[in-house]
Amino acid sequence: MAPKPISSPVPVAWYPSLAVLMLSIGLLVTASFFIYEATSSRRNRSLSKEIVTGAMASIFLGFGSLFLLLATGVYV
Amino acid sequence: MDRRTLVLLFLLLVSSSLGSSSSSSPDIRVLSAERRIDLTSSIVRVFLTLKVENVGASQASDVLLAFPPTDAEHLAILKASTAEGKRKKKIYVPLSVNPTELPDTPNGAHLFSISLRNPLKTGEAAVLEVLYIITHCLEPFPAEISQSETQFVYYHDSAMLLSPYHVMEQITYIKTPSNKVESYTRVDPTNRAGTELRYGLYHDLPPFSYSPIIVHFENNNPFAVVEELVREVEISHWGNLQVREYYKLKHAGARHKGVFSRVEYQSRPSISGVSSFKHLLARLPPRVHSVYYRDEIGNISSSHLRIGSQKSELEIEPRYPLFGGWKATFVIGYGLPLQDFLFKSPDGKHYLNFSFGCPLLETVVDELTIKVVLPEGSKNPSSAVPFPVNQQLETTYAYLDVVGRTTMVLKKRNIVPEHNIPFQVYYDFNPIFMLAEPLMLVSAVFLFFVACIAYLHIDLSIRKS
Incomplete structure (x- = not known):
């Protein structure tokens, strides 16, 4: 078996579009999180829904900012 | 009286046998040596072709190269190879080169030993190709020049190849970057044609023969x-x-x-x-x-x-x-x-x-x-x-x-x-x-959301609603 070249798990050319896509989804979910927080009263708010929305938003924002860093040339 | 002479004789015998066994150098002699010194840039490259013959009784597995201390200090690369195969199938096989010491080297000469692939039997000969590169050995003279002057440098070397062996035949070619050579030491026969200086042929040189030469020439290459x-x-x-x-x-x-x-x-x-x-x-x-x-x-x-x-x-x-x-x-x-x-x-x-x-x-x-x-x-x-x-x-x-x-x-x-x-x-x-x-980024953002949830769930008002 010959030595196998190693490349990145995601093609480098996709980084900018992935960053835009994931950051915009993340920001939309963040917006829906805050809309839900502002429109529902304290009594009928469900903690599980808040946490699930927050987790969704943070996953998209986290990976989105990683791809933004990679696309701008900060290879972590 | 008799006893004393016997002891003396014995001592002489021991010392002579010790002397011959400790210096392995006379076992090999260099049949011909050709040195091509390339001075066309700021880095000095020397191509050396040695034809060595084993004249000793035992097999020889190493061939020694000697360098003056100044060259050894600035030696960047020393590579040796030997040609194997004939004509078109000729390939150069690299040989390992290691620094060694011998007790009786004159004037602090540094020795390097080349390990041969197949030991030389008595009477056999081998051709070795050696390349060595020396840096910082071209000395500018004059040491200070003004803007409109050209740069001249000194190159110091020996007309004869420094070798721990008896050298039968030896020639040196020195290639200068241009034909502007101010001066060069003559060690007859010495010949200069265009950009090439030739020292030799020299015959029958004893081990460690050294004859300093100086070549003063123009070299405007970027140093x-x-x-x-x-x-x-x-x-x-x-x-x-x-x-x-x-x-x-x-x-x-x-x-x-x-x-x-x-x-x-x-x-x-x-x-x-x-x-x-x-x-x-x-x-x-x-x-x-x-x-x-x-x-x-x-x-x-x-x-x-x-x-x-x-x-x-x-x-x-x-x-x-x-x-x-x-x-x-x-x-x-x-x-x-x-x-x-x-x-x-x-x-x-x-x-x-x-x-x-x-x-x-x-x-x-x-x-x-x-x-x-x-x-x-x-x-x-x-x-x-x-x-x-x-x-x-x-x-x-x-x-x-x-x-x-x-x-x-x-x-x-x-x-x-x-x-x-x-x-x-x-x-x-x-x-x-x-x-x-x-995951670090994700958890940082998630901590922010958790903080928001916690803030909105805590009742900070003083008055009961």
Whole structure:
């Protein structure tokens, strides 16, 4: 078996579009999180829904900012 | 009386037998030696062809080469090879060369032994090809020149090849960059034709024969010396290899004296500042991207990049032309695609295959440091370099690092362009560690959301609603 070249798990050319896509989804979910927080009263708010929305938003924002860093040339 | 003479005789016998056994040198003699010294650049390259014959009774497995102490100090590379096969199938097989010591070497001569592949039997002969490169041995004379003068240098050597063996026949050719040779020592027969000086043929030279010669000639080649070069290679498994090179460049030729006139330099480039240089060429790997060239002030705009399929060329101009003794410091950085340099070997280890040495052409590096920054979470680093280097490990921190990145530091002195050969750094890496950075970002954002939820759930009002 010959030595196998190693490349990145995601093609480098996709980084900018992935960053835009994931950051915009993340920001939309963040917006829906805050809309839900502002429109529902304290009594009928469900903690599980808040946490699930927050987790969704943070996953998209986290990976989105990683791809933004990679696309701008900060290879972590 | 009788006893005393017997003892004396015995002592004489012992000493003579000891003497013959300790010096192995007379067993070999050099049938012919041809030396070609190339003085056309600032680096001295010597090609030596030796035909050695074993005249001793036992087999000989090593052949010794001798160097004067000044040359040994500046020796950058010493390579030996022997030709195998006939005519068209001729291949050169490299031989191992190691420094050795012998008790009876005169005047501190340094010895190197070449190990032969097949020991020479009595009466057998072998042809050895030796290449050695010496730096910093061309001495500018006059040591200070003004802007309009050309640079002359001294080259010191011996007309005869310094050898621990009896040399039957010997010839030396010295190639100078132009036919402007001011003077040269005559050791008859000496002959000069155009750019070539010939010393020899000399016959029947005893071991360690030495006859100093001086050649004084014009050499206007750029004497570019990088006093210190630090190359940082940062591996990111997200698809990039980031290289940063910190240069401390110096013109090591005759020192500049008097004033520097930019007008004269610009208007009459053929006679003004001929020994100075204003641009350098760096040979970078193909598919290089995001190249920058800057110094402490900021970006230096005078550079040109040509990207090809085999190699990329970066032509850089320092902020000012470099005259003798002048220095320039700058940084070159570039990114490279990961798949060209990082591989996974069959045994599961990752390894980086990168070029040692300095990318600048025809440049000597006094002190080279290569720092290979491995990704966070890599273990068991080891390096494979084809020549002896100092190595140590340290830890560096970059973006989003927690425990720091293991860094392999390789150091070597006296580097010439012939050192630009690949080296490898092996390490173990589990790709799961690549997820550490995104998870760190995710958890930071999630903490913000948790803080928001907590704030909205806590009742901070004083009055009951």
